[in-house]
Amino acid sequence: MAYIRHRIFEGCRPVLTAPLRISMTKPPEQAPKVAATCAIPTTLPPPPVKKTTPTSTSTCAPAAPISFIPTTHPPSAPSNMAENDLRDVIKQLHQTLHSRKYQQATSLLSRAKIALLHLNALIPSETTPKKHNLLARETLELGALTSIRLKDPVSFTRYFQQLQPFYSLPENVLPKEGGNSSKVTGLYLLLLLSDGDYAGFHTLLETLEVAAAQAGSKGLEEDVFIQYPIRLEQALMEGSYDRVWGETKSERVPSDEFGMFSEVLIGTIRKEIASCSEKAYPSIPISDAKSLLFLDSEGSVVNFAKESGWAVKDGRIYFPQQEDEFDTKDILVTSDQVIENTLGYARELETIV
Amino acid sequence: MADSMEGVVKEGEEHTENVEQKTVADIRGNFTLLERAVAQFDARFTLRALRSISSLRKRLTDRVLCSVIVLTYAPTNPTARVLIEATGLDGGAIQAVVAQYKDEIQSNKGNQKDPLPEVDVYIAILIQVFLFDNKEYEEGAEFSSQLVDKIRELNRRTLDSLASKAYFYFSLFHEELDPKPPSKQSPVITIRGKLLAALRSAVLRKDEDTQASVTTLLLRNYISTADITQADLLVAQTQFPATAPNNQVARYLYYLGRIRAIQLSYTEAHEHLTSATRKSPTNSIATGFYQASTKLLIVVELLMGDIPDRALFSQPRLERAMEPYFRLVQAVRVGDLQGFLKIVQIFAPTFQRDGTYTLILRLRQNVIRTGIRMLSLSYSRISLRDICIRLGLESEESAEYIVAKAIRDGVIEASIDHEKGFMQTKQAGDVYATREPGEVFHERIRACLALHDECVKAMRYPMNQHRLELKNAQEARERERELAKEIQEGDIDEDDAAGDFDGL
Structure with missing residues (x-):
C-alpha cells in the first residue's frame, strides 16, 4: 500500500507544483477571505495541505492522505492564511509584551514560529519575499526580547543565532530600518559579558566593527545599544567599578531589557572588589566598606564579610594576611626543579655533540 | 629622419x-x-x-x-x-x-x-x-x-x-x-563550499600541498568577513600538515595568531606571530606580509604588557609602515593616557585598515596600568588624588578601584590606606634571591634547544644518498682489505713505508 501511495504521489507532484508557481507570483484575491474564516486565534492552524488542496490536484488528493507539507513551495492559500495568522499573533505579542504577560508570550511565539514554518520563512532564502522576511525578523526579535524578560539566556541565544541570517541580508533585501538589530546584539554582548565570556565578546565585537567600517557613515560610536556593553567592558577591564555601578542605574540604561542584567553585573563587580580589597587593604572601617562594596546597610556588610571569611572587630574589617610571596619563591624549595633542568640540558647536549 | x-x-x-x-x-x-x-x-x-x-x-x-x-x-x-x-x-x-x-x-x-x-x-x-x-x-x-x-x-x-x-x-x-569582503554578500562566501570540498579531498588523498594552501585560504576567507568563530572551528577541526612549505606555515601561523589575539589568548597569539615573522621570507617580495605580521605582533606584545624593542622599528623595510605603531608604543611605554587616546584618534583609519583597531582599543587598560606602575616605582607613597590627576582618570573612587585591581593582579606591590587616601608601595625584595632568574634562564635555554631541533628537522637530504654512501663504505672496506692483503703478502714492506722517515 505504501508503495502504491508513493507511486501515486510521485505521479501527481508535477501537477502540484505547476499551479504553485503561478500562485506565488499572483496570489488569488479571495484568499484573505478564506483565511479570515479559517483562522481561529486560539488553536493552532490546521495542516494546510488536506483542507486547501487546489481543485486541480483533487484527482489524486483522496489517494494521498499523507500530511505532506511541501517545503519548497507552500500552497498560496495556506501561505496567505499563515501570513494573516502571523500578523495577528505578532499584534497579540506586542500587546502581551506591553502588559508584561511574558508567560503568555511563549505560547504565542510557538504559534508564530509554526506560521513561519508554513510560510517557509524561518530561514531566509533567495526566494523568500521581503514581507515574510520582515515578519520573521519581527517575530524572532520579539522572541529574543521575551526570553530576556523571562531570564532565559539559552533561549535568547537561540533566537540571536536564528536572527543572524536576517541581519546579514543586504540592505535592499531587508532594510535595517524598523529592525532591532543593534538592541538585540547589544543585549547579546551584555549576556556574554555577564557570563564572563570575554573571548566571545571580543569575537563578536570584531565582526561588528568590520561590518560598521564597511557600512561607512554611521559607525558603532553612535549606536547606544552597542556602546553600552562596550563601555561596561572597558570599565570592568580597567577596574573602575564605580563607573560600572553608575552605568547599571536605571536612568543610564539604554532600555528596560538592559536593566535585567544589572543585578548580575553588580554581583560580579562586588565579587571582584572583594577579591581586590583582600589584597589591597590591611583593614578597613565597616562604614567605608559599605560604600566601597555598594551595599545598602552595615548589616549587609557584616554578612558579606562573614561569607567571604573576613574578621570583623571593633567596627573594622580585617582581611586575612597573605603570606609573603618570597617564601614560596625561595630558591632552596625548588632545588629539585633546578636539578631536573640541569639533567635535561646534559641529556640534550649529549644528543647534539 | x-x-x-x-x-x-x-x-x-x-x-x-x-x-x-x-x-x-x-x-x-x-x-x-x-x-x-x-x-x-x-x-x-x-x-x-x-x-x-x-x-x-x-x-x-x-x-x-x-x-x-x-x-x-x-x-x-x-x-x-x-x-x-x-x-x-x-x-x-x-x-x-x-x-x-x-x-x-x-x-x-x-x-x-x-x-x-x-x-x-x-x-x-x-x-x-x-x-x-x-x-x-x-x-x-x-x-x-x-x-x-x-x-x-x-x-x-x-x-x-x-x-x-x-x-x-x-x-x-x-x-x-564586487562586492569585496568584508561585505556579507561577497563572492568569497560562495566559494567556501568548494574550498572545503577541496580540503576534504586533499586530506583523503594525502595531498599535503593542497591541504596546506587550502587551509590558509579558508582561514583568510573567514577572517576577511570577520567570521572568527568559524575560523576558530576550522583550526580546531583540522590538522595542518607538518611538511607544508615554509610560506604556507608562515601564513597559517599569522592567521592563527590573529584569531587568538581576538580571543584574548595573547600568549598563544604571541607565540604564533613570532614564528610567523621569523618564518616570513627575507626578500623584498614578502615585505607586505612581514609588515602585517609585525604590526600585529607589536600590538599583541603591548597587550601582554611588554614593550617591543626599539631596534624593531629601525629596520629599513619596516620604518615607514611602522610609524603609527612606534608612536603608539611610546605612549604606552610612559603610561600617557591622553597621548594614547590622541594617537588612536589620529591614526584610527590606518589601524582600521590594518585590522588592529579593536585590539588597540583594548590597550587603554594597559596604558593605565603602566602609568600606575611608573608611579609606584617613583614614589613610596602617593595620594589617590595625585594618581587620579597624573593619569587623567575620572574620579578618585575610580583611581582607588583601579589601584586595588592592579595590586591584586600583581602589577605593583603596594597597599592602600583608605581613610587617609594614599597608596603605599612595599619595599621590593631582591629578585635574585628568588627562582625567577633561573626560570627565565631555563626558558631561554629551552628556546635555543628547540631552535636546534627545528634546524635539524629542516635539513634536506638528496634522495637515496645513503645508498651511495653505503656503496662508498663498501668500496673503502674492500680497498682496506686489499691493502691488508698486500701488506701480508709483503708487496709493500712496512719498513719501506716508514723507511724514508728514518732516513731524514
Missing part, C-alpha cells in the same frame, strides 16, 4: 619579437622539468617550474600564451581550445600565431603525443597569472572555477604543488570581485 624613425620602430618590434620567442622557449623549457618530475616522481622539478613564474610574469602576453598552446597541442585537442579561449584572443590573432609557427607545427605533427595533465595545469596557471595581472577578474574567476574542478577529477600526486597554486589564484580572483 623619417627613415631612422622607422628603423627604431622596426628595431623595437624585433625586440619584442625576440622577447616573445624567448618567453615561449622558457615556458616550453619548463615542460621538460614537469615531464621529468612525473617520470622521476620528484616534486622538486615541479617546484622549480613554478618558481620561474615570477620571472615569466612580466613577459606574459596573450600572444605568448597562444603560441605556447599552439606549439604544444595538436590542432584538434579540446583542452587547447578551452585554454586559447581563456586567453581572450580573437580569431584573427590566433590565425596569425598559427601562421607564424607553421613550420614548427608541421614538423611536430609526426611525433606528437598528448601532453601530460601537469603541462595542461601549468599553462592554465600561467593564464590565471596573466588574467590577474590584466585585472580580468570576472573571466579569471570563471576560468579558475573550471580549472580547480578539473584538477580535482584528475587526482595525480605529481599535480599537488600545481593544484595548490591554482587554488590560490582561484581564491584571489574571487576576493577581487
Whole structure:
C-alpha cells in the first residue's frame, strides 16, 4: 500500500507544483477571505495541505492522505492564511509584551514560529519575499526580547543565532530600518559579558566593527545599544567599578531589557572588589566598606564579610594576611626543579655533540 | 629622419619579437622539468617550474600564451581550445600565431603525443597569472572555477604543488570581485563550499600541498568577513600538515595568531606571530606580509604588557609602515593616557585598515596600568588624588578601584590606606634571591634547544644518498682489505713505508 501511495504521489507532484508557481507570483484575491474564516486565534492552524488542496490536484488528493507539507513551495492559500495568522499573533505579542504577560508570550511565539514554518520563512532564502522576511525578523526579535524578560539566556541565544541570517541580508533585501538589530546584539554582548565570556565578546565585537567600517557613515560610536556593553567592558577591564555601578542605574540604561542584567553585573563587580580589597587593604572601617562594596546597610556588610571569611572587630574589617610571596619563591624549595633542568640540558647536549 | 624613425620602430618590434620567442622557449623549457618530475616522481622539478613564474610574469602576453598552446597541442585537442579561449584572443590573432609557427607545427605533427595533465595545469596557471595581472577578474574567476574542478577529477600526486597554486589564484580572483569582503554578500562566501570540498579531498588523498594552501585560504576567507568563530572551528577541526612549505606555515601561523589575539589568548597569539615573522621570507617580495605580521605582533606584545624593542622599528623595510605603531608604543611605554587616546584618534583609519583597531582599543587598560606602575616605582607613597590627576582618570573612587585591581593582579606591590587616601608601595625584595632568574634562564635555554631541533628537522637530504654512501663504505672496506692483503703478502714492506722517515 505504501508503495502504491508513493507511486501515486510521485505521479501527481508535477501537477502540484505547476499551479504553485503561478500562485506565488499572483496570489488569488479571495484568499484573505478564506483565511479570515479559517483562522481561529486560539488553536493552532490546521495542516494546510488536506483542507486547501487546489481543485486541480483533487484527482489524486483522496489517494494521498499523507500530511505532506511541501517545503519548497507552500500552497498560496495556506501561505496567505499563515501570513494573516502571523500578523495577528505578532499584534497579540506586542500587546502581551506591553502588559508584561511574558508567560503568555511563549505560547504565542510557538504559534508564530509554526506560521513561519508554513510560510517557509524561518530561514531566509533567495526566494523568500521581503514581507515574510520582515515578519520573521519581527517575530524572532520579539522572541529574543521575551526570553530576556523571562531570564532565559539559552533561549535568547537561540533566537540571536536564528536572527543572524536576517541581519546579514543586504540592505535592499531587508532594510535595517524598523529592525532591532543593534538592541538585540547589544543585549547579546551584555549576556556574554555577564557570563564572563570575554573571548566571545571580543569575537563578536570584531565582526561588528568590520561590518560598521564597511557600512561607512554611521559607525558603532553612535549606536547606544552597542556602546553600552562596550563601555561596561572597558570599565570592568580597567577596574573602575564605580563607573560600572553608575552605568547599571536605571536612568543610564539604554532600555528596560538592559536593566535585567544589572543585578548580575553588580554581583560580579562586588565579587571582584572583594577579591581586590583582600589584597589591597590591611583593614578597613565597616562604614567605608559599605560604600566601597555598594551595599545598602552595615548589616549587609557584616554578612558579606562573614561569607567571604573576613574578621570583623571593633567596627573594622580585617582581611586575612597573605603570606609573603618570597617564601614560596625561595630558591632552596625548588632545588629539585633546578636539578631536573640541569639533567635535561646534559641529556640534550649529549644528543647534539 | 623619417627613415631612422622607422628603423627604431622596426628595431623595437624585433625586440619584442625576440622577447616573445624567448618567453615561449622558457615556458616550453619548463615542460621538460614537469615531464621529468612525473617520470622521476620528484616534486622538486615541479617546484622549480613554478618558481620561474615570477620571472615569466612580466613577459606574459596573450600572444605568448597562444603560441605556447599552439606549439604544444595538436590542432584538434579540446583542452587547447578551452585554454586559447581563456586567453581572450580573437580569431584573427590566433590565425596569425598559427601562421607564424607553421613550420614548427608541421614538423611536430609526426611525433606528437598528448601532453601530460601537469603541462595542461601549468599553462592554465600561467593564464590565471596573466588574467590577474590584466585585472580580468570576472573571466579569471570563471576560468579558475573550471580549472580547480578539473584538477580535482584528475587526482595525480605529481599535480599537488600545481593544484595548490591554482587554488590560490582561484581564491584571489574571487576576493577581487564586487562586492569585496568584508561585505556579507561577497563572492568569497560562495566559494567556501568548494574550498572545503577541496580540503576534504586533499586530506583523503594525502595531498599535503593542497591541504596546506587550502587551509590558509579558508582561514583568510573567514577572517576577511570577520567570521572568527568559524575560523576558530576550522583550526580546531583540522590538522595542518607538518611538511607544508615554509610560506604556507608562515601564513597559517599569522592567521592563527590573529584569531587568538581576538580571543584574548595573547600568549598563544604571541607565540604564533613570532614564528610567523621569523618564518616570513627575507626578500623584498614578502615585505607586505612581514609588515602585517609585525604590526600585529607589536600590538599583541603591548597587550601582554611588554614593550617591543626599539631596534624593531629601525629596520629599513619596516620604518615607514611602522610609524603609527612606534608612536603608539611610546605612549604606552610612559603610561600617557591622553597621548594614547590622541594617537588612536589620529591614526584610527590606518589601524582600521590594518585590522588592529579593536585590539588597540583594548590597550587603554594597559596604558593605565603602566602609568600606575611608573608611579609606584617613583614614589613610596602617593595620594589617590595625585594618581587620579597624573593619569587623567575620572574620579578618585575610580583611581582607588583601579589601584586595588592592579595590586591584586600583581602589577605593583603596594597597599592602600583608605581613610587617609594614599597608596603605599612595599619595599621590593631582591629578585635574585628568588627562582625567577633561573626560570627565565631555563626558558631561554629551552628556546635555543628547540631552535636546534627545528634546524635539524629542516635539513634536506638528496634522495637515496645513503645508498651511495653505503656503496662508498663498501668500496673503502674492500680497498682496506686489499691493502691488508698486500701488506701480508709483503708487496709493500712496512719498513719501506716508514723507511724514508728514518732516513731524514
